[in-house]
Structures are given as C-alpha cells and as structure tokens.
Amino acid sequence: MGAKYSLVVPIYNEEENIAELYRRLSDMANSLDGEAEFILINDGSRDRSLVILRELHQKDGRVCYLSLARNFGHQIAVTAGLNFARGEAIVVMDADLQDPPELIPEMVDRWQQGYQVVYAQRTQRRKENWLKRLLAFGFYRVLRHLADVEIPTDTGDFCLMDRQVVAVLNAMPERNRYIRGLRAWTGFHQTAILFERDPRYAGKEKYTFGKSLALAINGLVSFSKVPLRLATYLGLAAAAISLLMAVLVLYWRFFAPNSPLTGFAAITVVVFFLGAVQLICIGILGEYIGRIYEEVKGRPLYTLSEVGGFPQR
Known part of the structure; x- marks a missing residue:
C-alpha cells in the first residue's frame, strides 16, 4: 500500500x-x-x-x-x-x-x-x-x-x-x-x-x-527544570524563616517572657511549616527520579x- x-x-x-x-x-x-x-x-x-x-x-x-x-x-x-x-x-x-x-x-x-x-x-x-x-x-x-x-x-x-x-x-x-x-x-x-x-x-x-x-x-x-529550582527556593525560604524564628525566640526569652506568642503553639507552627517544605521538595525530586528509573529500565x-x-x- x-x-x-x-x-x-x-x-x-x-x-x-x-x-x-x-x-x-x-x-x-x-x-x-x-x-x-x-x-x-x-x-x-x-x-x-x-x-x-x-x-x-x-x-x-x-x-x-x-x-x-x-x-x-x-x-x-x-x-x-x-x-x-x-x-x-x-x-x-x-x-x-x-x-x-x-x-x-x-x-x-x-x-x-x-x-x-x-x-x-x-x-x-x-x-x-x-x-x-x-x-x-x-x-x-x-x-x-x-x-x-x-x-x-x-x-x-x-x-x-x-x-x-x-x-x-x-x-x-x-x-x-x-x-x-x-x-x-x-x-x-x-x-x-x-x-x-x-x-x-x-x-x-x-x-x-x-x-x-x-x-x-x-x-x-x-x-x-523549574520545579527543581522551586525546591531550592523553598529550602532557602525555610532556612530564612527558621533563622528569623530563632531570633524571635531569643527575643521573647529575654525581653518578653510572658508573650502569648511563645511556647508550644509557635514551635508547632514552625515544625509543620518545615515538614511541609521537606515533603514538597521530596515529592518534586521523586517525580524526576521516577522518570530516571523508568528510562534506565529500558523496557519496550x-x-x-x-x-x-x-x-x-
């Protein structure tokens, strides 16, 4: 034909x-x-x-x-x-x-x-x-x-x-x-x-x-490759916020010990934020690594x- x-x-x-x-x-x-x-x-x-x-x-x-x-x-x-x-x-x-x-x-x-x-x-x-x-x-x-x-x-x-x-x-x-x-x-x-x-x-x-x-x-x-860069940016943002929180905790500890922002609530927010950033970054890496895995197997x-x-x- x-x-x-x-x-x-x-x-x-x-x-x-x-x-x-x-x-x-x-x-x-x-x-x-x-x-x-x-x-x-x-x-x-x-x-x-x-x-x-x-x-x-x-x-x-x-x-x-x-x-x-x-x-x-x-x-x-x-x-x-x-x-x-x-x-x-x-x-x-x-x-x-x-x-x-x-x-x-x-x-x-x-x-x-x-x-x-x-x-x-x-x-x-x-x-x-x-x-x-x-x-x-x-x-x-x-x-x-x-x-x-x-x-x-x-x-x-x-x-x-x-x-x-x-x-x-x-x-x-x-x-x-x-x-x-x-x-x-x-x-x-x-x-x-x-x-x-x-x-x-x-x-x-x-x-x-x-x-x-x-x-x-x-x-x-x-x-x-932008999602991979996004993971880097999220990590840098998390690091900056963590540093800021460390400064605030020291300030509250020495100058405002009775502040309502101190204590378990503030720590919980920070932990959840950092955990979310880590999971997002792992998920982005997983998408790319999964494609590498599919390619190297070489199946039809x-x-x-x-x-x-x-x-x-």
Missing part, C-alpha cells in the same frame, strides 16, 4: 464512536489528492472496539489496526501508530470526534505550502464545564512560561506532521512521552489552524481529571497482541 496520508487514531472503549469516525474519515479521505491509510490503535479496550476494527479492516483495505496487549495510555498508543505510519504526511487525532476530520484538508493545504507541522489550536471548548476550561487555560500558560521550549497554548495532539518530523519522534527513546511537547521540541516549520472543539460524539469521557492531571505533570516535568514502550493490515515485521 503506497499511502500518501496516514491517519493515526488511538482508541480506548470507543465502540459507540468507531462507525461514525470511520464514515467521516472516509468522506474526508475521498477529497484528498492521494491514498490514505487509517491506522486505528486499540489501547486495551474492554468493549467491542477490537471486534469492530477487525470488521472494518475486512471491509476496507485502507483500515489498518494495532491492538496493544493492555492499556498503555493515550500517548503510547499514539506513539505505536506513528511507528507504523507509512504516509508522507501523518495526522494524529482522537476517536471521540472532538477533533473534526473535516479540518484535515485545510491541514494538508498548509503542509503543501511548506509547513512541516500543522497543529489545531482550540479557540473554544463546547459544552465543557467552566472548571475544566479554567484549569486547561491556566495549565497551558504556566507550561509555556516554564518549559524549555515554546509549546503552543490550547493545543492537543490533533495535528499533521511531515514524515521527516515523525522520523525524529520515532527516534526518541524516552518512555514518558508528551507528544505535543516533543512535537514542539523538534523545531521545523510549524503553524496553527484555529478551530472550535466539538463535544464528544457519544459515550463517556475517557480522559478523567486524574489522567489529565497526570498528563499535565508529565508535560511540566518533561520539559522544565508497548507490546502488541494483534496487527492487521501491515506487513510482518
């Missing part, structure tokens, strides 16, 4: 969305100027997602699928799809149809103009609660200011990448992957397309608050239980 375009879609318990996803991808692909392959990655789904992917592959030779042996997570599923993609231009999108396939031809136009990365930038999140929108707004701006590279705000994994960019991503050995950050790190000629993000087509949201928080922490730790990023539509490797 000499596909010009590869459409990479990670899937986790999306049986309610796959049929509509396939229909819209097919309609969109018919308007492209070359053949397209649909790379659908089953990320350890527990519903009928894999069965549906097999049926689509039998019906349409453009549909290729990978089935991971267990749930490895969204970023690893995307990585697996990128490893197998054969097109000159590779599109990454989600299966819940919040990323509209109809935007892909515009991405292709920008790619043909010479851009090697075309990412979709959200201007509005339809039907999402205000707290989620607020947290997402804040996170992207904090990350942009703290990260070692400039990561565009309000962007997810929905993008088109040139084969040269994907080759660089595939060569990266790291385990804790934050695709949108790695995509920015590669450099190359990048541009944005603005769009309004649709609500989920069907089914329950798979990216819970806990998963979103874990991804946010991973992105921050992977692309910034994922294992495959089934492959359809690709030549044997």
Whole structure:
C-alpha cells in the first residue's frame, strides 16, 4: 500500500464512536489528492472496539489496526501508530470526534505550502464545564512560561506532521512521552489552524481529571527544570524563616517572657511549616527520579497482541 496520508487514531472503549469516525474519515479521505491509510490503535479496550476494527479492516483495505496487549495510555498508543505510519504526511487525532476530520484538508493545504507541522489550536471548548476550561487555560500558560521550549497554548495532539518530523519522534527513546511537547521540541516549520472543539460524539469521557492531571505533570516535568529550582527556593525560604524564628525566640526569652506568642503553639507552627517544605521538595525530586528509573529500565514502550493490515515485521 503506497499511502500518501496516514491517519493515526488511538482508541480506548470507543465502540459507540468507531462507525461514525470511520464514515467521516472516509468522506474526508475521498477529497484528498492521494491514498490514505487509517491506522486505528486499540489501547486495551474492554468493549467491542477490537471486534469492530477487525470488521472494518475486512471491509476496507485502507483500515489498518494495532491492538496493544493492555492499556498503555493515550500517548503510547499514539506513539505505536506513528511507528507504523507509512504516509508522507501523518495526522494524529482522537476517536471521540472532538477533533473534526473535516479540518484535515485545510491541514494538508498548509503542509503543501511548506509547513512541516500543522497543529489545531482550540479557540473554544463546547459544552465543557467552566472548571475544566479554567484549569486547561491556566495549565497551558504556566507550561509555556516554564518549559524549555515554546509549546503552543490550547493545543492537543490533533495535528499533521511531515514524515521527516515523525522520523525524529520515532527516534526518541524516552518512555514518558508528551507528544505535543516533543512535537514542539523538534523545531521545523510549524503553524496553527484555529478551530472550535466539538463535544464528544457519544459515550463517556475517557480522559478523567486524574489522567489529565497526570498528563499535565508529565508535560511540566518533561520539559522544565523549574520545579527543581522551586525546591531550592523553598529550602532557602525555610532556612530564612527558621533563622528569623530563632531570633524571635531569643527575643521573647529575654525581653518578653510572658508573650502569648511563645511556647508550644509557635514551635508547632514552625515544625509543620518545615515538614511541609521537606515533603514538597521530596515529592518534586521523586517525580524526576521516577522518570530516571523508568528510562534506565529500558523496557519496550508497548507490546502488541494483534496487527492487521501491515506487513510482518
């Protein structure tokens, strides 16, 4: 199959969305100027997602699928799809149809103009609660200011990448992957397309608050050393406050022995403050050490239980 375009879609318990996803991808692909392959990655789904992917592959030779042996997570599923993609231009999108396939031809136009990365930038999140929108707004701006590279705000994994960019991503050995950050790190000629993000087509949201928080922490730790410096600053602040407290205790002891600020209460406050600073610093160090631990083990990023539509490797 000499596909010009590869459409990479990670899937986790999306049986309610796959049929509509396939229909819209097919309609969109018919308007492209070359053949397209649909790379659908089953990320350890527990519903009928894999069965549906097999049926689509039998019906349409453009549909290729990978089935991971267990749930490895969204970023690893995307990585697996990128490893197998054969097109000159590779599109990454989600299966819940919040990323509209109809935007892909515009991405292709920008790619043909010479851009090697075309990412979709959200201007509005339809039907999402205000707290989620607020947290997402804040996170992207904090990350942009703290990260070692400039990561565009309000962007997810929905993008088109040139084969040269994907080759660089595939060569990266790291385990804790934050695709949108790695995509920015590669450099190359990048541009944005603005769009309004649709609500989920069907089914329950798979990216819970806990998963979103874990991804946010991973992105921050992977692309910034500022948290480590923050631990140093907290230690210096604690040392300064402790010195000040020592001076105050001596003052109270000799000049104000009856002051209500002396005694057990003051000592307790200081102990709790120092304990909190120590725990925060240990937690920050733990995040970085945990990533070192994951990297040095050298395990494969994922294992495959089934492959359809690709030549044997």
